[in-house]
Amino acid sequence: MKVLIHEDRAEAVNHAADLIAARLRSRPETVLGLATGGTMEAVYTRLIDAHRAGRVSFADARSFNLDEYVGLAPDHACSYWRYMREQLFDHVDFPVGATMLPRGDAPDPEAEAAAYEQAILDAGDIGFQLLGLGKNGHIGFNEPTSSLCSLTRIKTLTRSTRDANARFFDDPEQVPRLAITMGIGTILRAGEVVLLAYGDDKADAAAAMIEGPVSAVCPASALQMHRKATVILDGAAASRLKLRDYYAEVHPGGRERAI
Numbered sequence: 019m020k021v022l023i024h025e026d027r028a029e030a031v032n033h034a035a036d037l038i039a040a041r042l043r044s045r046p047e048t049v050l051g052l053a054t055g056g057t058m059e060a061v062y063t064r065l066i067d068a069h070r071a072g073r074v075s076f077a078d079a080r081s082f083n084l085d086e087y088v089g090l091a092p093d094h095a096c097s098y099w100r101y102m103r104e105q106l107f108d109h110v111d112f113p114v115g116a117t118m119l120p121r122g123d124a125p126d127p128e129a130e131a132a133a134y135e136q137a138i139l140d141a142g143d144i145g146f147q148l149l150g151l152g153k154n155g156h157i158g159f160n161e162p163t164s165s166l167c168s169l170t171r172i173k174t175l176t177r178s179t180r181d182a183n184a185r186f187f188d189d190p191e192q193v194p195r196l197a198i199t200m201g202i203g204t205i206l207r208a209g210e211v212v213l214l215a216y217g218d219d220k221a222d223a224a225a226a227m228i229e230g231p232v233s234a235v236c237p238a239s240a241l242q243m244h245r246k247a248t249v250i251l252d253g254a255a256a257s258r259l260k261l262r263d264y265y266a267e268v269h270p271g272g273r274e275r276a277i
């Protein structure tokens with residue numbers, strides 16, 4: 019696992035966005051795995067700016083998002099479909115039909131989850147997966163105790179995740195209790211993974227992910243088993259890492275270097 023620490027949050031965000039842009043420039047046909055959440059808003063803003071400046075195109079790419087709330091139709095104001103349209107898809111040049119999310123309003127959510135997993139397999143798996151980090155260590159909506167081999171399926175959200183995401187809803191009780199999410203096994207099949215986390219409230223999860231045992235109690239710790247995982251943190255999110263000085267020595271200023 020490559021651990022890159024930028025004291026400054028904006029530099030961490032820019033680094034993650036720039037890795038995506040660089041990947042699309044070198045391999046335009048990449049199958050992207052995309053994430054939602056507050057963390058990603060600034061990443062998508064930077065990608066939109068780069069697109070407008072002619073520095074990145076999504077015209078040959080396609081994407082699969084990590085997750086969607088069960089029960090929310092694509093046009094629901096709080097659906098991840100809507101989030102993705104507003105934050106990225108409406109502003110860049112993905113071809114029509116190239117951006118996929120699970121349908122939260124599917125009549126049979128379990129069948130929808132299985133079909134989504136199959137669609138990812140049919141696309142040849144994710145080439146570049148972008149991830150955020152839940153305060154409880156979740157990736158996608160793989161909550162603590164998720165199987166480390168899990169595939170796309172329905173998960174029950176924890177109270178802490180529903181509380182964390184209540185800010186996106188008018189009424190906290192409207193936060194759905196279930197979600198369709200790519201599994202940890204699905205994510206681990208991606209060719210390359212980049213996880214971005216910033217802020218003090220991610221520091222415990224970041225420490226467990228990087229330095230804790232590989233455990234279903236911290237789903238993100240499964241990334242320790244991935245061959246090409248990069249974690250980008252700001253200083254606050256990195257504040258509880260025991261080996262922080264070592265990571266800074268290997269990758270000074272968050273820059274990438276051969277180890």
Ligand SMILES: N[C@@H]1[C@@H](O)[C@H](O)[C@@H](COP(=O)(O)O)O[C@@H]1O
Nearest residue numbers: 054055056057150151152158159
């Ligand atoms: N399902 C999403 C995740 O994909 C996201 O990475 C994480 C962190 O969210 P935020 O960036 O808002 O802190 O939790 C959400 O619930």
